[in-house]
Each structure stands twice: as structure tokens, then as C-alpha cells.
Amino acid sequence: MPQTLDVLVIGSGILSATVAVMLKQVDPTLQLQLVEAATELACEASDSVNNAGTGHAGLCELSYTPQRSADGRVPVERAIQIFEQFEYSKQFWCELVVQGVLGDPREFVHPVPHMCFLTGQDGVSFLRARHEAMIEHHFFSSMQWTADPITIQSWAPLVIEGRAEEPIGMTRGWGTEINYGQLAKQMCHWLSQQDGCGLMLGWRVGRLRRVSQGWEAELRCIVSGETRRCVAQRVFVGAGGGSLPLLQATGLPEFRGLAGFPIAGQWLVCDAPDLTSRHHTKVYGATPISAPSLGAGHLDSRRLNGSPQLMFGPFASWTTRFLKQTGHWSDLPRSLRLNNLAALLRAGIHNRDLVSYLIAQALQSHEQRMQALREFYPRAQAENWRLVDAGIRVQTIKRTDGGTIYFGTEVVSSHDRSLAAVLGASPGASVAVSIAQEILRRNWSYLLAATAGQRNMKRLLPTYDQDLKLVQNRDLFTRVNRASADVLGLTPP
Numbered sequence: 001m002p003q004t005l006d007v008l009v010i011g012s013g014i015l016s017a018t019v020a021v022m023l024k025q026v027d028p029t030l031q032l033q034l035v036e037a038a039t040e041l042a043c044e045a046s047d048s049v050n051n052a053g054t055g056h057a058g059l060c061e062l063s064y065t066p067q068r069s070a071d072g073r074v075p076v077e078r079a080i081q082i083f084e085q086f087e088y089s090k091q092f093w094c095e096l097v098v099q100g101v102l103g104d105p106r107e108f109v110h111p112v113p114h115m116c117f118l119t120g121q122d123g124v125s126f127l128r129a130r131h132e133a134m135i136e137h138h139f140f141s142s143m144q145w146t147a148d149p150i151t152i153q154s155w156a157p158l159v160i161e162g163r164a165e166e167p168i169g170m171t172r173g174w175g176t177e178i179n180y181g182q183l184a185k186q187m188c189h190w191l192s193q194q195d196g197c198g199l200m201l202g203w204r205v206g207r208l209r210r211v212s213q214g215w216e217a218e219l220r221c222i223v224s225g226e227t228r229r230c231v232a233q234r235v236f237v238g239a240g241g242g243s244l245p246l247l248q249a250t251g252l253p254e255f256r257g258l259a260g261f262p263i264a265g266q267w268l269v270c271d272a273p274d275l276t277s278r279h280h281t282k283v284y285g286a287t288p289i290s291a292p293s294l295g296a297g298h299l300d301s302r303r304l305n306g307s308p309q310l311m312f313g314p315f316a317s318w319t320t321r322f323l324k325q326t327g328h329w330s331d332l333p334r335s336l337r338l339n340n341l342a343a344l345l346r347a348g349i350h351n352r353d354l355v356s357y358l359i360a361q362a363l364q365s366h367e368q369r370m371q372a373l374r375e376f377y378p379r380a381q382a383e384n385w386r387l388v389d390a391g392i393r394v395q396t397i398k399r400t401d402g403g404t405i406y407f408g409t410e411v412v413s414s415h416d417r418s419l420a421a422v423l424g425a426s427p428g429a430s431v432a433v434s435i436a437q438e439i440l441r442r443n444w445s446y447l448l449a450a451t452a453g454q455r456n457m458k459r460l461l462p463t464y465d466q467d468l469k470l471v472q473n474r475d476l477f478t479r480v481n482r483a484s485a486d487v488l489g490l491t492p493p
């Protein structure tokens with residue numbers, strides 16, 4: 001390890017891997033060290049079984065288009081924004097495949113229909129209005145709509161079979177399933193082979209202290225207990241659930257009052273070949289009213305470890321750990337401070353519906369979970385499904401915001417821009433490239449000000465300085481969208 005690093009990156013999940021690779025691509029001379037607490041790369045939230053693998057692009061997530069406005073229209077701006085951010089992810093992965101940083105795209109991405117469905121007269125009318133609003137934009141112009149049970153039978157037979165006669169509407173657009181863990185691993189391997197880069201597995205970063213050259217980090221080997229120190233000019237904290245304790249350890253006033261609230265996820269999983277062979281889509285449903293931001297339930301076909309599976313969820317469960325692999329039950333209590341207790345309590349009081357929802361979720365029996373599944377797949381049989389733990393999201397609570405819980409992905413930064421961190425969860429993995437870009441703009445702006453930095457960024461993200469949302473950029477969008485689909489193999493079968 002050199003005396004003073006240019007960059008210390010903490011964590012090996014999709015966000016750290018993306019930030020680190022983007023930095024090294026923009027400035028190949030950077031001396032960069034990536035430190036991971038676990039003995040395996042990307043085994044927390046980014047690992048394929050710990051998340052749903054959805055390439056969030058606004059196609060099927062009703063939480064991005066939650067309700068009609070007064071004139072009866074459904075505002076779709078948030079869905080458009082997420083779609084555009086996901087386009088940047090595809091552009092980035094495309095360039096990395098071309099360069100050989102990433103291997104065969106089939107190892108980490110494949111096309112899959114993204115659908116959503118609602119039932120009942122009101123639900124169907126809402127979904128139709130949402131579809132009408134969405135297809136007006138060039139991002140969603142090919143999205144299909146149906147209220148015809150025969151068409152639904154051909155799109156998603158498990159969803160319609162055995163369903164009582166009731167109005168049902170469904171939309172379908174082509175999206176992706178992504179193995180974010182695989183992506184992160186491949187990027188970390190590439191980094192470890194670059195001049196000036198190092199990768200330390202099984203080393204936990206403890207204290208982070210401001211020193212004259214930048215930041216001093218205390219590292220502890222989780223196997224031998226050996227400790228080391230390293231100094232870096234700048235730090236990126238992409239430690240997922242481990243980010244909050246690290247920010248607290250900096251002692252910086254800008255992070256005072258931050259609190260975290262962990263919510264563990266669970267899936268119902270089915271491997272029965274006669275079912276996995278009949279469902280090849282991601283089907284999202286209505287978002288729970290008391291917890292809209294936790295997202296809707298969805299019935300997904302997945303390819304985990306090479307074999308097809310069906311996955312339904314997520315269900316929420318109670319935990320005090322911030323990390324699934326290397327966390328400890330004491331994570332939540334140890335994060336409590338005099339300066340964040342009030343914010344945490346206020347969040348509980350302001351979000352009583354959410355608290356009740358979480359308690360009810362945690363107390364569910366297998367049969368109750370099956371009932372939730374039968375809203376998507378009426379003929380589901382309990383013996384075909386088993387409960388599996390998913391990842392943990394640590395939702396962010398800020399002292400200044402009167403009890404608001406942040407469900408999105410939050411980028412925070414020290415005032416002097418020498419340290420950046422990501423807190424929160426969804427849609428984090430899908431939009432990791434946009435997040436990394438924002439972090440480079442904020443915290444490494446000097447790299448992008450240089451001609452070489454700009455040129456390298458433009459190679460990674462050909463449209464990074466343009467707005468694909470604009471009608472006048474429709475043709476440009478079509479061109480770059482096709483180019484990434486060709487390289488990543490995303491043309492629908």
C-alpha cells in the first residue's frame with residue numbers, strides 16, 4: 001500500500017465497485033484501495049439472492065407513479081427519471097463489456113418483461129390512465145396494455161388461472177433482470193489487476209479520522225485481529241448498512257443526528273420445474289398503502305446460480321443488524337446517540353402506519369404469506385414454497401427533517417468534499433452509475449474539469465452531458481438504446 005492513497009473505497013458492493021471503476025477509468029493514474037469486511041466480494045445487499053435483481057427502469061413499479069393528479073392524469077415524471085438513470089447504467093456496462101472489464105453479458109443481465117397488474121374497477125381504470133400517460137413519452141412508447149384475460153393468459157398464465165371473475169388490467173414492457181453481485185465481483189476483479197489498485201478482503205474499516213493529508217482509516221482483519229492504518233486523500237463509503245456507523249465515527253458535525261432503521265427482507269421461493277417453466281416475467285402489483293415506499297410485492301422468474309426459480313416478496317421482518325453477513329444484533333443499539341434518539345422516536349411517531357405494517361409483517365405465518373402470494377398467483381400451493389432471507393435495508397433518518405424516513409438512495413458528503421457516502425437502499429443498484437456520476441461531479445469535480453477526464457467520461461457514458469428525456473433527443477435515445485441492447489444482448493426474443 002503506498003504511503004498516502006488517492007482514494008480509499010470502503011465496501012465491495014455494486015456502488016463501491018461502480019464508483020471505483022468509474023474513478024479509475026476517468027483517471028487511470030489514481031492510487032486506489034478497496035477494502036471489504038467480508039471474506040467474499042459483494043455478499044451483502046448486492047448479492048443476487050439478497051435483492052430482486054430488477055433493473056428498475058420505471059416500467060412496472062407503481063410506487064413511482066402512485067396516484068392521479070386533480071385533472072385525472074397520472075404524473076409519470078419519476079418513472080421517466082428512473083428510466084433515464086437506468087439507461088446510463090446500460091451505457092456504462094456496455095462500454096465495460098467492449099473493453100473486456102466485464103465478461104459475457106449473459107452472466108449478469110438478460111431481458112425479461114416487466115409487467116404490473118391491478119384488479120377491480122378503480123385499479124384497472126388507474127392502470128389504463130397510467131399507461132396512456134406513459135406511452136406519450138418516447139421511453140415508454142412500446143409499452144403494452146390489456147384488460148383481456150386471454151392476452152393475460154398468454155403473458156402471465158399463473159396470474160390469471162383460478163382467479164375469480166373480476167376486472168383485471170396489465171401492462172407489459174421489456175426490461176431486465178440483473179445479477180448485481182456478479183457485476184460487482186467482475187468490476188472488483190478488474191480493479192485488482194490495475195496498476196496502483198489494491199483489494200483487501202476480510203478487513204473491516206473501523207475508525208475514520210480527519211488528518212492533514214486527508215483521512216486515516218483503522219483497518220482490522222476479521223480473522224486474525226491484526227490492525228493496520230492507511231491514509232487516503234479522499235474516501236468513498238459504500239458500506240451499505242455499515243455506512244452509518246462509519247459516518248458516525250468521523251465525528252463530523254454534518255453527519256451528527258443521522259440515524260438508521262434496519263428492515264430485513266424475505267422471499268418465498270419455488271423451484272418446482274412445472275411452475276418455473278410457466279412464468280418468465282416480473283409481475284409487480286399494488287403498493288401497500290401503509291408502506292408505499294417499501295415497494296410492491298412482485299412475482300419474478302429468476303435465474304439464481306444457473307437454475308430457474310420463482311421468487312415472491314419482499315416481506316419485511318424485524319432485525320437490529322445492519323448487515324446480514326458481518327452485522328451483529330448490537331448494530332442498532334450501538335448506533336444510538338443523544339443527538340439521533342429524538343429523530344428516531346419522531347420517525348416512529350410520524351410513521352405509525354409503517355410501524356404497524358412492519359409488526360404485522362414480522363408476525364405473519366407461512367399461510368398468511370401464501371395468501372399474499374395468492375393475490376398474484378391464485379393457485380399457489382404452500383408445499384411448493386419456502387421462506388428465504390433477503391438483504392437488509394438500513395433506512396436513513398435525519399435530525400433536521402421532522403421524522404421523515406428516507407427510502408431512496410441518499411448521497412451524503414463532508415462539507416470539504418473529501419468524503420462521500422451512500423445511505424439507504426432502492427433503487428440503488430439499478431441507478432448505481434448515475435449515483436457514481438453524481439459523486440464524481442460533487443467530490444472529484446477536478447477530474448471532470450480536465451480535458452482527459454471529460455473525454456474518458458464521455459467514452460464511458462456517451463450521452464452523459466445530454467438530456468435523453470427531451471423530445472428533440474428522441475433519435476439519439478433510440479440510437480444509444482439500440483447500441484447497448486446489441487452489446488448486452490437485450491433484444492427481446
Ligand SMILES: Cc1cc2nc3c(=O)[nH]c(=O)nc-3n(C[C@H](O)[C@H](O)[C@H](O)COP(=O)(O)OP(=O)(O)OC[C@H]3O[C@@H](n4cnc5c(N)ncnc54)[C@H](O)[C@@H]3O)c2cc1C
Pocket residue numbers: 010011012013014015016035036037038041042043044045046047050051052053054055056180203204205206238239240241242243246265266314323326390391392393422424425426427428429430431
Ligand atoms: C430485499 C431487497 C430487494 C432489493 N431489490 C432491488 C432490485 O430489485 N433492484 C435494485 O436496483 N435494487 C434493489 N435493492 C437495493 C440494492 O440491493 C442496494 O441498493 C444495493 O445492493 C446496495 O449496494 P451497496 O454497494 O451500497 O451495498 P452492499 O451490497 O450492501 O455492499 C456494502 C459492502 O460494504 C461492506 N462493508 C460494510 N461495512 C464495512 C466496513 N466497516 N469495512 C469494510 N467493508 C464494509 C459489506 O460487507 C458489503 O460487502 C434491494 C434491496 C433489498 C434489501
